[in-house]
Amino acid sequence: MKKIFLIVTFALVAKTSTAQFNTQLVVIPNPPGALADWDNKTLTYLVSGGIGLTAQVIVKATIKTVDGEVVATKNLAKAPIIIAGSTNLILYVNDVMPLPIMIFNGKYKSSMDKSGKLPAGSYQLCVQLVNPTDYRIMSEEKCRIFNLASYQLPIPVMPASETILDLEKAQSVITFRWTPVTPNTGMMLTYRVTVFEILPGQTAMQALRSNQPLLAKDIVGTTQYIWQPQLGMTQCCTGDPDFDLRMKKDTTRKTINPDLEPDVLVRADTDVDAYAFIWTIQTFDSQRRPFGDGNVNGDGISEPNVFFVDRRPAAMRRSGPPARSTNLTGKKN
Amino acid sequence: MRKIKKPSIVCLLFLGCVFTAHAQKDSAKSNFSISGTMGISYEYYGLSRKPTGWTGFTPRKPWNQLRFVFSPNMQFGKNFSLPFNFNFAMKPTNYAGPYAGINKQSFGQFITNPMNSFGLNPKYKWAELQLGTQYLNYSNLSTGDIGVFGAGVDLRPGTYVLKFFTGLSQQGINYFNGPPTVNGAYKRKNWMMSIGKVKEGKYEAAVNFVKAKDDSNSVTTPPVSVKPQEGFTMSFAGKAFFNKGWYVNAEVAQSLYTKNLQNPEDSSKPSFKPFIEGHTSTVKDYAAEGAVGKKGQNFDIGAKLKYIGAGFQTPGYPFMLPDRVDYMLNTRFNAVKDKNGGYKMNVVASVGQRINNVSNTTLKAKQFIGTLNWFTQFNEHWNLNVSFNNFGFETPSGINPYGIKNVSNDFGLNPSVTWGNDKVIHLMSLNYNYSKYTERDVITAIITSNNTHTAMLTYVPTFLMKSISPDFSLLYFYNSVPGFKLTLITFSAGVSMQAAKKKMNLRAQLQYHYSKTGSFKNNNNIIATLSDDWKISDRITWNIYIGTNHFKYGNEIVPNNASYLESNVRTGFLYRFGK
Numbered sequence: 060m061k062k063i064f065l066i067v068t069f070a071l072v073a074k075t076s077t078a079q080f081n082t083q084l085v086v087i088p089n090p091p092g093a094l095a096d097w098d099n100k101t102l103t104y105l106v107s108g109g110i111g112l113t114a115q116v117i118v119k120a121t122i123k124t125v126d127g128e129v130v131a132t133k134n135l136a137k138a139p140i141i142i143a144g145s146t147n148l149i150l151y152v153n154d155v156m157p158l159p160i161m162i163f164n165g166k167y168k169s170s171m172d173k174s175g176k177l178p179a180g181s182y183q184l185c186v187q188l189v190n191p192t193d194y195r196i197m198s199e200e201k202c203r204i205f206n207l208a209s210y211q212l213p214i215p216v217m218p219a220s221e222t223i224l225d226l227e228k229a230q231s232v233i234t235f236r237w238t239p240v241t242p243n244t245g246m247m248l249t250y251r252v253t254v255f256e257i258l259p260g261q262t263a264m265q266a267l268r269s270n271q272p273l274l275a276k277d278i279v280g281t282t283q284y285i286w287q288p289q290l291g292m293t294q295c296c297t298g299d300p301d302f303d304l305r306m307k308k309d310t311t312r313k314t315i316n317p318d319l320e321p322d323v324l325v326r327a328d329t330d331v332d333a334y335a336f337i338w339t340i341q342t343f344d345s346q347r348r349p350f351g352d353g354n355v356n357g358d359g360i361s362e363p364n365v366f367f368v369d370r371r372p373a374a375m376r377r378s379g380p381p382a383r384s385t386n387l388t389g390k391k392n
Numbered sequence: 393m394r395k396i397k398k399p400s401i402v403c404l405l406f407l408g409c410v411f412t413a414h415a416q417k418d419s420a421k422s423n424f425s426i427s428g429t430m431g432i433s434y435e436y437y438g439l440s441r442k443p444t445g446w447t448g449f450t451p452r453k454p455w456n457q458l459r460f461v462f463s464p465n466m467q468f469g470k471n472f473s474l475p476f477n478f479n480f481a482m483k484p485t486n487y488a489g490p491y492a493g494i495n496k497q498s499f500g501q502f503i504t505n506p507m508n509s510f511g512l513n514p515k516y517k518w519a520e521l522q523l524g525t526q527y528l529n530y531s532n533l534s535t536g537d538i539g540v541f542g543a544g545v546d547l548r549p550g551t552y553v554l555k556f557f558t559g560l561s562q563q564g565i566n567y568f569n570g571p572p573t574v575n576g577a578y579k580r581k582n583w584m585m586s587i588g589k590v591k592e593g594k595y596e597a598a599v600n601f602v603k604a605k606d607d608s609n610s611v612t613t614p615p616v617s618v619k620p621q622e623g624f625t626m627s628f629a630g631k632a633f634f635n636k637g638w639y640v641n642a643e644v645a646q647s648l649y650t651k652n653l654q655n656p657e658d659s660s661k662p663s664f665k666p667f668i669e670g671h672t673s674t675v676k677d678y679a680a681e682g683a684v685g686k687k688g689q690n691f692d693i694g695a696k697l698k699y700i701g702a703g704f705q706t707p708g709y710p711f712m713l714p715d716r717v718d719y720m721l722n723t724r725f726n727a728v729k730d731k732n733g734g735y736k737m738n739v740v741a742s743v744g745q746r747i748n749n750v751s752n753t754t755l756k757a758k759q760f761i762g763t764l765n766w767f768t769q770f771n772e773h774w775n776l777n778v779s780f781n782n783f784g785f786e787t788p789s790g791i792n793p794y795g796i797k798n799v800s801n802d803f804g805l806n807p808s809v810t811w812g813n814d815k816v817i818h819l820m821s822l823n824y825n826y827s828k829y830t831e832r833d834v835i836t837a838i839i840t841s842n843n844t845h846t847a848m849l850t851y852v853p854t855f856l857m858k859s860i861s862p863d864f865s866l867l868y869f870y871n872s873v874p875g876f877k878l879t880l881i882t883f884s885a886g887v888s889m890q891a892a893k894k895k896m897n898l899r900a901q902l903q904y905h906y907s908k909t910g911s912f913k914n915n916n917n918i919i920a921t922l923s924d925d926w927k928i929s930d931r932i933t934w935n936i937y938i939g940t941n942h943f944k945y946g947n948e949i950v951p952n953n954a955s956y957l958e959s960n961v962r963t964g965f966l967y968r969f970g971k
Binding site for chain 1 (some may be wrong): 450451452453454459461463479484485486487488489491505506507509527537538539575615617618621649651652655656658661662672673675676677701702703705710711712713714715746748749751752755757759761763781783785787788790791792796798800802819821823827829831834842844846848850852861863865867869871878880882884886888899901903905907917919920921923937939940941943958960
């Protein structure tokens with residue numbers, strides 16, 4: 060009886076020590092640059108064993124450059140123990156390479172501490188199962204190459220920040236231009252141009268976060284949009300008694316600089332002498348999800364620009380910028 | 393209990409300061425005065441589309457909206473003032489941000505919704521109590537863009553400045569799949585503090601601290617796209633002003649930001665105890681900006697530099713683009729004196745560059761920015777304005793054969809002439825603009841050139857003996873890219889006049905837009921507006937605006953000949969306090 064028990068034990072130990080699990084590793088080729096943003100769709104690790112095979116294992120994971128330089132290793136002493144068996148086991152990013160127990164080396168650690176991202180480039184993730192006690196190999200090592208690029212959201216270019224447009228032109232057409240997402244993602248991105256009116260008494264950011272947009276237009280494949288606003292924008296200030304007085308006194312229009320003619324052409328000092336707008340680009344990926352690599356708001360919205368449409372009569376514009384264009388940006392200190 | 397304590401501490405601090413300030417010699421008279429405004433406005437928006445069921449044009453405003461403004465400033469004697477800023481609307485219209493999609497707000501959401509403000513800022517001498525909604529701008533790298541509902545103080549004894557504010561910038565909002573989708577948000581608490589010294593016209597220096605933290609337990613169905621976050625930023629900002637208009641200012645800042653508070657704490661990650669503990673997703677980085685220059689009556693020059701690190705993130709500027717360097721040189725000067733001692737020429741110019749992805753040597757994207765505006769008054773009748781803008785953007789090729797390269801050049805020419813007599817002054821202005829925008833394909837290197845010509849003629853006769861003022865303008869716009877052409881012609885005529893003993897300002901305007909895309913049939917658009925500002929009494933003004941916009945497509949969209957009619961009516965009463 061004792062002999063039989065020893066033989067069975069020996070056979071089991073022998074079986075376990077040579078046990079090999081079949082594994083499959085899938086990593087998307089262009090995952091988010093911020094490793095904390097990796098989700099279940101980014102990384103999948105499939106484990107399956109032979110019939111009757113059950114063992115405790117831990118997942119060893121190493122990130123390397125394509126040249127083989129080790130970027131990060133997993134602290135196996137803190138790795139959770141997993142029971143793998145004959146049924147398929149699907150593991151995800153937090154099982155395979157949980158960031159709290161990944162040990163980054165040298166410049167890669169400082170990059171992760173600064174930005175949560177690795178320097179842009181090509182890397183490989185190598186994964187295999189090992190025994191939790193002596194780290195003996197329990198599966199073949201599987202490696203997958205992935206590229207990290209630190210994507211930056213578009214920058215609104217035109218109208219530039221705090222630009223003042225003439226009413227006559229702006230009521231017909233306003234052209235928007237922005238920079239594309241960089242570097243090139245290789246996928247078809249959708250840029251949504253959004254324009255919000257800043258109502259009197261609102262700050263620019265208040266308008267962006269609370270108003271219904273006057274324009275929300277999806278643009279694919281280019282970085283320009285020609286908008287015909289159709290807003291019924293109207294002139295102001297013609298009833299301003301100071302302005303009428305000036306028109307009677309002075310039959311010529313002089314310079315655009317208020318410093319030069321302080322007594323002749325003084326601007327209509329009201330907050331209705333210009334329409335104010337804030338515009339931005341919201342970027343969506345090919346699956347219509349907000350695009351933003353490390354974007355803390357998670358909405359793919361770029362840093363916005365404010366622009367103004369001068370409502371004063373053409374002659375009055377020479378007296379300097381509308382009062383609203385200088386008041387709106389002067390927030391309380 | 394904690395909720396009650398914080399405002400109490402702030403109130404006690406304020407009251408202490410009030411009594412201290414009061415203890416100082418006060419010779420002020422106890423007069424009362426009031427200024428500011430209050431008002432109510434209503435806006436109606438209507439949209440009808442043809443054929444029935446076509447949804448190609450979406451509404452741009454809420455159907456009905458009621459807005460209230462109550463912002464009097466009460467002044468009690470020389471030293472005490474009580475300004476209110478209550479500004480709110482009845483219907484939420486949030487599109488971007490955490491409140492988007494909410495139809496029915498709770499009271500807490502209504503109070504903290506960014507579309508509403510409820511602020512009260514009593515001030516006694518140098519002590520100001522800040523209550524309710526406040527948009528506080530401490531500095532360019534700490535906080536300035538976020539409205540917070542809470543309580544705080546702004547104390548300025550002598551040359552010293554002490555500011556503190558705490559409150560909520562957003563309520564907890566549950567995610568809802570919709571429709572309409574509610575993105576949801578975690579409740580976010582904010583704290584901000586600034587200690588500094590200011591001498592008007594000489595120098596300013598301040599150390600700023602800003603912290604925000606999400607409450608992970610504030611929602612039952614958490615947002616999908618964001619995790620609870622925490623951020624802490626500290627900065628040192630200084631300004632100095634010298635003789636002859638020279639100035640210099642600078643700010644350096646450090647931020648620690650945790651993108652996911654649900655990750656475990658991690659002692660190997662950056663932290664700044666007791667203000668912020670490091671988590672797995674905590675990052676730490678720096679930002680700096682500086683400017684130097686000279687301001688004068690006839691000559692300005694200045695240089696600005698801004699660096700934002702790849703991981704720099706401050707709760708006070710949530711949309712700030714990280715990982716960049718901007719530098720810019722600006723100038724403005726007047727030249728060529730005329731016989732009256734003024735100047736005939738005014739030039740404003742700037743040149744600079746923005747570099748994105750600074751932390752990645754292989755992915756740096758460079759954007760060149762150059763602008764010039766040159767105005768010349770030739771004589772009493774003629775003047776000319778010339779403008780030129782250039783924006784160039786280029787990235788390395790990376791994994792593609794070619795890098796992105798977009799270049800925008802805009803050239804504008806605007807001559808104007810005025811002539812007249814004692815009865816009428818005529819103003820005629822021609823504005824021509826040529827814009828060329830090129831985009832390079834990253835695979836084929838084929839450059840697509842997008843050219844736009846815009847010409848506009850404006851004529852404004854001003855009748856000096858009559859209360860009627862007409863104006864006319866004609867605009868021609870032509871945009872072409874390979875395979876696409878857009879032509880737009882706009883004619884606009886307006887007339888302004890005064891009535892009711894000059895207490896009523898009426899304006900009517902009619903615009904016709906003709907637009908044609910490629911070989912498609914043209915679209916037609918007519919916009920008519922009527923507005924009236926009626927000063928009913930010295931204190932009450934009644935505003936009315938009625939506008940209608942009819943757009944009829946040709947055959948560029950399906951269904952052909954689709955059309956829409958927008959109507960918009962705004963009316964409101966504004967009451968001015970005081971004399």
